[in-house]
Amino acid sequence: MVDIDLKSRTPIHKQLYDFFRWQILDGSYKENDELPSVRELAISLAVNPNTIQKAYMELRREGYVFSVPGKGNYVNKIPKKSKDEEISRLKNKITKISFKLETLGVKKEEVMGIIEDVYKEKSYD
Amino acid sequence: MVDIDLKSRTPIHKQLYDFFRWQILDGSYKENDELPSVRELAISLAVNPNTIQKAYMELRREGYVFSVPGKGNYVNKIPKKSKDEEISRLKNKITKISFKLETLGVKKEEVMGIIEDVYKEKSYD
Amino acid sequence: MVDIDLKSRTPIHKQLYDFFRWQILDGSYKENDELPSVRELAISLAVNPNTIQKAYMELRREGYVFSVPGKGNYVNKIPKKSKDEEISRLKNKITKISFKLETLGVKKEEVMGIIEDVYKEKSYD
Amino acid sequence: MVDIDLKSRTPIHKQLYDFFRWQILDGSYKENDELPSVRELAISLAVNPNTIQKAYMELRREGYVFSVPGKGNYVNKIPKKSKDEEISRLKNKITKISFKLETLGVKKEEVMGIIEDVYKEKSYD
DNA sequence: GTGGTCTAGACCACC
DNA sequence: GTGGTCTAGACCACG
Numbered sequence: 001m002v003d004i005d006l007k008s009r010t011p012i013h014k015q016l017y018d019f020f021r022w023q024i025l026d027g028s029y030k031e032n033d034e035l036p037s038v039r040e041l042a043i044s045l046a047v048n049p050n051t052i053q054k055a056y057m058e059l060r061r062e063g064y065v066f067s068v069p070g071k072g073n074y075v076n077k078i079p080k081k082s083k084d085e086e087i088s089r090l091k092n093k094i095t096k097i098s099f100k101l102e103t104l105g106v107k108k109e110e111v112m113g114i115i116e117d118v119y120k121e122k123s124y125d
Numbered sequence: 126m127v128d129i130d131l132k133s134r135t136p137i138h139k140q141l142y143d144f145f146r147w148q149i150l151d152g153s154y155k156e157n158d159e160l161p162s163v164r165e166l167a168i169s170l171a172v173n174p175n176t177i178q179k180a181y182m183e184l185r186r187e188g189y190v191f192s193v194p195g196k197g198n199y200v201n202k203i204p205k206k207s208k209d210e211e212i213s214r215l216k217n218k219i220t221k222i223s224f225k226l227e228t229l230g231v232k233k234e235e236v237m238g239i240i241e242d243v244y245k246e247k248s249y250d
Numbered sequence: 251m252v253d254i255d256l257k258s259r260t261p262i263h264k265q266l267y268d269f270f271r272w273q274i275l276d277g278s279y280k281e282n283d284e285l286p287s288v289r290e291l292a293i294s295l296a297v298n299p300n301t302i303q304k305a306y307m308e309l310r311r312e313g314y315v316f317s318v319p320g321k322g323n324y325v326n327k328i329p330k331k332s333k334d335e336e337i338s339r340l341k342n343k344i345t346k347i348s349f350k351l352e353t354l355g356v357k358k359e360e361v362m363g364i365i366e367d368v369y370k371e372k373s374y375d
Numbered sequence: 376m377v378d379i380d381l382k383s384r385t386p387i388h389k390q391l392y393d394f395f396r397w398q399i400l401d402g403s404y405k406e407n408d409e410l411p412s413v414r415e416l417a418i419s420l421a422v423n424p425n426t427i428q429k430a431y432m433e434l435r436r437e438g439y440v441f442s443v444p445g446k447g448n449y450v451n452k453i454p455k456k457s458k459d460e461e462i463s464r465l466k467n468k469i470t471k472i473s474f475k476l477e478t479l480g481v482k483k484e485e486v487m488g489i490i491e492d493v494y495k496e497k498s499y500d
Numbered sequence: 501g502t503g504g505t506c507t508a509g510a511c512c513a514c515c
Numbered sequence: 516g517t518g519g520t521c522t523a524g525a526c527c528a529c530g
Contacts, residue, residue: 287516287517287518288517288518288519289516289517289518299518303518303519303520306518307519317517317518317519318517318518319517319518319519320516320517320518321516321517321518322517322518323517323518
């Protein structure tokens, strides 16, 4: 399900963009899968169709999606670059945060433990 | 030095708030230290005094700072709670990110390596 | 009607905050009701939009209200806690005042009479 | 002891005025008693002498105090009117508050109980 | 000198 | 249309 928070401070089109982008990157949406139609999604989320359009346009602009006029929107073959960029973005973030944690006196072992837990939990899926 | 990016998309007052909040949490600003005066800071950063005011008001509201009208703004005793909350906020973030990294196929060892590097670097300070 | 005294010593934004806060607490404004738009209210009260903004921001910060950018400001579900806090705040005040009245030699019966009158009058509504 | 909160948002001169005014009304300071000298008080409270002056001036203006140049400040015979005005001011306040409490659903008996407690406690002094 | 408030007018993103 | 941000400049109370 497309999960959107209408009250959130982050714009709806951005939430939609992030949502589909992530679904594509993590493989939930695969190459040539069709995205929900603009009208259908607009109704089911009770938002303005323009807002959906804006999200899809951004996905197109970033190369995650292509549109067939009169048909629909389909996911592209993800260039490995996109995935690598996302990974390095996340690594960058994690660096900054652990830096801050260190400054606040949190021990290395504690941070390691968090990572450990995440990977442990996942392996049970 | 107060470091602000005037071009950034995040509001100046938010940047200022984050900056001072962090300086207080990490101990750079100690109890009863005086913050730069509104006017002074406004001039040195070339921003409007109101923008500084907004940041200081937020700091005040969150209890990091108190103001004596006609005198200046001073840092409060930080309740341990604030620090703990910040730590758990950061831990929460790090959990989410490593979750994403795992999903993208990044190995645990690689993430661990990042943490390791951060703590190693710091220990040379 | 929103009733504001422009000449009063207490800041306009504070008056507005108090007004809406009270309307929400006493049930005149109910959950999801829309507050007057910033511009509209600014015009009708002949004050600056920023002043309204300040009041709404405070209401938001205290959790009485949420805003949807580009749409409007709406009242939140009031946590019972807020109401209880207000009651105990008022009780505290009434204690201090009757203490003072006692010191000035006002008889208990006289104070009781005041309360009696208030509750009598209300019951005719 | 003169009890002043330097951090409070209410101006120091106002706090001083309120303090002495109340001491006079409740009889702690009697007719012809001498108030602390401006310089002495300024030093002991670590505030600006101008601030003390301002408070004393206000007390003089309101007729609670008279000054003998070169000697000091002394309390006047309190006109019964001042006391009566204060009483009606307090009664007015208590009316407003109990009105609000009623609106919030607090029962009459509960409010009465508060008054009762205050008068009971006082009678043990 | 300081902080606090307010106005007037502008620009942006959002829907 | 809406709310959110920022600027420029003013006035006041405070110490």
